[in-house]
Amino acid sequence: MTGSKIVxxxxxxAAISIGANLGTQKVFLITWPLLYAVPLSVLTGTIVGLAAKFILDKIWIFKFRHRDLAHGLRNFILYATMGLGTTAIFWGFEFGADRLFYTESARLGGGALGLTMGYLVKYHLDKKFVFS
Structure with a gap:
């Protein structure tokens, strides 16, 4: 695959995953307007976005095949582990924007910016450590 096609x-x-993440947050907030709604919505969105991105990256970007279910599970755990640092970038921007501006649009905009930056870092980590 050419470099431009990979990009x-x-x-x-990444856009699909961001949409899944932020969309999940929005749906969560509509259906769970209770205590800790924002942190729980961010956590739920992160899980949905992570799963979607893993499947898409595995199949289309890295063309990776698991030997068996155990290998696939180990690979997903490694993928998620590589995402811890990039999730910190994402959450830092999302919660930072929320604390600075106190609006949902600023929080989601910060989340989108943080996710974009995190995905740039994550591609290189996944290429070197997860799907090598």
């Missing part, structure tokens, strides 16, 4: 697909999949 296009990875960007497309």
């Amino acid at each position: 296009f697909l990875y960007s497309l999949f």
Whole structure:
């Protein structure tokens, strides 16, 4: 696959994952307007976005096949572990924007910016450590 095709697909999949993440947060907040709604919505969105991105990256970007279910589970755990640092970037921007501006649009905008920056870092980590 050419470099430009990888950049296009990875960007497309990041956008899909961002949409899944932020969309899940919005749905969560509508259906769970209770205590700790924002942190729980961010956590739920992160899990949904992570799962979607893993499947898309595994199949289309890295063309990776698991030997068996155990290998697939270990690979997903490694993928998620590599995402801890990038999730810190994402959450830092999302919660930072929330604390600075106190609006949902600023929080979601900060989340989108943090996710974009995190995905740039994550691609290189996944290429070197997860799907090598």
